Amino acid sequence: MDKKVKKKILQQIPYGAYIVGTQTEDGKDWLMFGTWLMQTSFKPTLVAFAFRKDSRTLANVRRSKSFAVSFIREGTQDVAELVLDGAFEKVKTERTTSGLPVLSDGAGWIECHVVNQIPEGDHPIVLAEVADVGPGKGKPIFLESLGWHYGG
């Protein structure tokens, strides 16, 4: 297999741009920038998110069995870099009724409750039911518009 072609083809898969909100063991908010999300069922409403094996977020998700996904909206791209830099205090968040951190200024959010996990690979898949949603404003942005790739 041609590695360059493989990378090019796989990077054609379209992705969104999300902030995943969880809580640490001692109850602190934890934010992660991520892209590997898709819906997998209408009834029940299920989504799958692939989390890096060694990420704090995956550890939080496995412990609490829940996570929230906020959709970054146009004009607020800075949030992605702030979260990647770990500058959580500069990101305006609010809480879902169950206490998970979501973007105050995003294009909406979903709260997800874990129903299953697929451990293979360096990004284990977490299958989760959408348990709550919050409206947002504006339009969501996509990974390509940030000029970034995650795939290949």
Ligand SMILES: Cc1cc2nc3c(=O)[nH]c(=O)nc-3n(C[C@H](O)[C@H](O)[C@H](O)COP(=O)(O)O)c2cc1C
């Ligand atoms: C463009 C881009 C996309 C990313 N997408 C994901 C993703 O879908 N899943 C994931 O676990 N990490 C993703 N990451 C890495 C996370 O942002 C994060 O740095 C890493 O997983 C560590 O997470 P932690 O802070 O929870 O330990 C992505 C990073 C970049 C730069």
